[in-house]
Amino acid sequence: MNVINIQEKLDLFTDQWSPKKIGELNGQQILLAKIQGEFVFHKHEDEDELFMVLKGQLALELRDRTVVVNPGEFFTVPRGVEHKPTAKEETHLLLFEPLSTKHTGDVTADITVETYEDL
């Protein structure tokens, strides 16, 4: 039971596309991620996933449109919806999702991380 300072946690890592776990409650996890470039299209069959932007800009490609999320904003990708996170500049995200959520959902790619480091 500690106070978590988000910026202090962000300062602890530099690797991109590798979410770090900073909290857990009610079967959900809170992750931080730094991203730049393009991820892969994937979906999570049973998990809704929230993307909150802390810095930079997230362009979340869906199959029918692209959603742009700026700092101070969030977007929730409903379960079953294919999405592909992209970011032109380095972008910092806070993610909220069930503990069971796999990094790249229904696909496996070079970028896939199996487990998330605790910060």
Added chain:
Amino acid sequence: MNVINIQEKLDLFTDQWSPKKIGELNGQQILLAKIQGEFVFHKHEDEDELFMVLKGQLALELRDRTVVVNPGEFFTVPRGVEHKPTAKEETHLLLFEPLSTKHTGDVTADITVETYEDL
């Protein structure tokens, strides 16, 4: 499926101690609240509750200590733990908790709100 801008949602209300719902996923809800002064001691038997500070300062009284949470920080009160939110100046919070969570948990007070308005 819309992008939610947190500040725009905060600008929509002024009443204190009356959380507004701005999101829902995986059986959890995202609330915004403006608080100032003292709440009541209460606990949630089955729900962990996350308090993220957006503005101001939250002093979260527990039975054995007081936890101070500043902007950019969050604290999770585990289920079953008595807590009393207080704030000297107007403080803006983002809360994350299960949909089942009652406002004042195991107690009922004048301040209790039964349902949260959707924003």
